[in-house]
Amino acid sequence: MKFIVEAAMSKKILILFGLISSFCLGLAQDLSFERYFHNQALRLDLYQVGDAKEEFISLHRIFLEPVWPEPLTGLIQPFDYGRYLIKVYDVASNQLIFSRGFESVFGEYRTTSPALAGVKKAMERSIRIPCPKKPVTLVIEKRNKKNIPYPFFELTIDPQDYHIIRETPACGDAVIEKQRTGDPHEKVDLVFIAEGYLSSDQEKFKTDVDRFTDYLFKVEPYRSHKDDFNIYGIFRPSVERAMDEPRQRAYKKTILNASFNAFDLDRYMLIDDNHRLREIAAQVPYDTIVVLVNSSRYGGGGIGFDYCVTTTDHPSSLQVFIHEFGHSFAYLADEYYQSEVAYNEFYPPGVEPLEPNITALLDPDNIKWKELLSPGIAIPTEYGKEKLEAWQAERRTLRQKQMEEIEGAKKAGLPEAKIKAIQEKYQAKDKEIQAKIEAVRKEYSHLADKVAAFEGAGYASKGLYRPQMYCIMGSNQRGEFCKVCQWAITKMIDFYCGRLR
Numbered sequence: 001m002k003f004i005v006e007a008a009m010s011k012k013i014l015i016l017f018g019l020i021s022s023f024c025l026g027l028a029q030d031l032s033f034e035r036y037f038h039n040q041a042l043r044l045d046l047y048q049v050g051d052a053k054e055e056f057i058s059l060h061r062i063f064l065e066p067v068w069p070e071p072l073t074g075l076i077q078p079f080d081y082g083r084y085l086i087k088v089y090d091v092a093s094n095q096l097i098f099s100r101g102f103e104s105v106f107g108e109y110r111t112t113s114p115a116l117a118g119v120k121k122a123m124e125r126s127i128r129i130p131c132p133k134k135p136v137t138l139v140i141e142k143r144n145k146k147n148i149p150y151p152f153f154e155l156t157i158d159p160q161d162y163h164i165i166r167e168t169p170a171c172g173d174a175v176i177e178k179q180r181t182g183d184p185h186e187k188v189d190l191v192f193i194a195e196g197y198l199s200s201d202q203e204k205f206k207t208d209v210d211r212f213t214d215y216l217f218k219v220e221p222y223r224s225h226k227d228d229f230n231i232y233g234i235f236r237p238s239v240e241r242a243m244d245e246p247r248q249r250a251y252k253k254t255i256l257n258a259s260f261n262a263f264d265l266d267r268y269m270l271i272d273d274n275h276r277l278r279e280i281a282a283q284v285p286y287d288t289i290v291v292l293v294n295s296s297r298y299g300g301g302g303i304g305f306d307y308c309v310t311t312t313d314h315p316s317s318l319q320v321f322i323h324e325f326g327h328s329f330a331y332l333a334d335e336y337y338q339s340e341v342a343y344n345e346f347y348p349p350g351v352e353p354l355e356p357n358i359t360a361l362l363d364p365d366n367i368k369w370k371e372l373l374s375p376g377i378a379i380p381t382e383y384g385k386e387k388l389e390a391w392q393a394e395r396r397t398l399r400q401k402q403m404e405e406i407e408g409a410k411k412a413g414l415p416e417a418k419i420k421a422i423q424e425k426y427q428a429k430d431k432e433i434q435a436k437i438e439a440v441r442k443e444y445s446h447l448a449d450k451v452a453a454f455e456g457a458g459y460a461s462k463g464l465y466r467p468q469m470y471c472i473m474g475s476n477q478r479g480e481f482c483k484v485c486q487w488a489i490t491k492m493i494d495f496y497c498g499r500l501r
């Protein structure tokens, strides 16, 4: 009898123990990097091929990289960012063990007019996952116009597969360790990559890395998080300086094939060789890439969770960098709406954008930056938009007229003094309009520090709203990020430092 009681008790204890351990295991299954992954990465060099209607992905090669530089926590991404999503499932258990969102140049291409007209293109994009210990199924999902994701690419990867290329990542490039503050798993690892520098320009690249790093840490919230960053530079010389400028018919032989006129927009610069970019970057542990193009022209570009690119020597290059890095690092949207872009319905009407800093305001009571709203502020927020736009339109007409009149005067061979008189006449009128614009701005200047919902954002004058009147992602009048962008950047820094779970 005694024996039976004891046996029953130990059974109870066993059951209890079993419950506790399976509970712990349940938690561990969600979180344990070590259970599913090696501290190494797999880089998949992909091609995205298609147009606005059709798209498919093809795999070129898989490389094993020596380090997984991203945090060991947050394996399932804590953001709903990215028009494409990577999902990795453990084959043995079917469990989702890793997810990330991403953007690509092709993702932008498919919203342009040629893509809508059915012109098919192939573009490179590399993606990276932690190296699994056992076979996994990698699924790539793409969001439809309503931002609902659906799978359209699937690949089973056996980490033992000898087709995975296990060569050294070293390419013989010069690597600069600009700042190292700790373990890559607990830091944002930023790498600057040289583009369009001659071998004699290596010292200039070093100076450029210093200059861009110094500037980054002058702007909040980066300034308060300097110690959260490891910073590297990688120098590979190009045969020629700068980049391609197709409209000027200037073509330069450079390592990454950076080119202006991306999507036929004169000031938009992107790079063509994404696979090579990733191969070069893999010589250091990196989370985020900045390409520095050795040129004094104005312009740049930024693709979410891929890279950003800027020229180095235009008076506005540092400002371009901080804006583009906002896109690539923190998934920020453009808050401006008056400049020319190549996209068609980049944000379809009636659909909430994924980015943290613009909204379609479909649910004003639950605006996504609700916690940061200025108390008692009216939403949407009147800020003299109609009046400002009317004056801005008048100024544009005036400038056009001025150009035409001066051209006419020059053609007619009028003397220099007459041309100068025409210029002065228009300058006086322009000044008047500028004063009127300033007056409207003054009328609403009490709103300059308020977080609210100002209509006009994401390339749309109507239907999309931004959190503050001024921000680096919009009209950069104050040289600082709005409070919502600062919040979103800080969150991304926290993520890469393993503080966000």
Ligand SMILES: [Zn+2]
Binding pocket: 323, 324, 327, 333, 334
């Ligand atoms: Zn932008």
Ligand SMILES: [Zn+2]
Binding pocket: 335, 357, 467, 471, 472, 473, 474, 481, 482, 483, 484, 485, 486
């Ligand atoms: Zn902002």
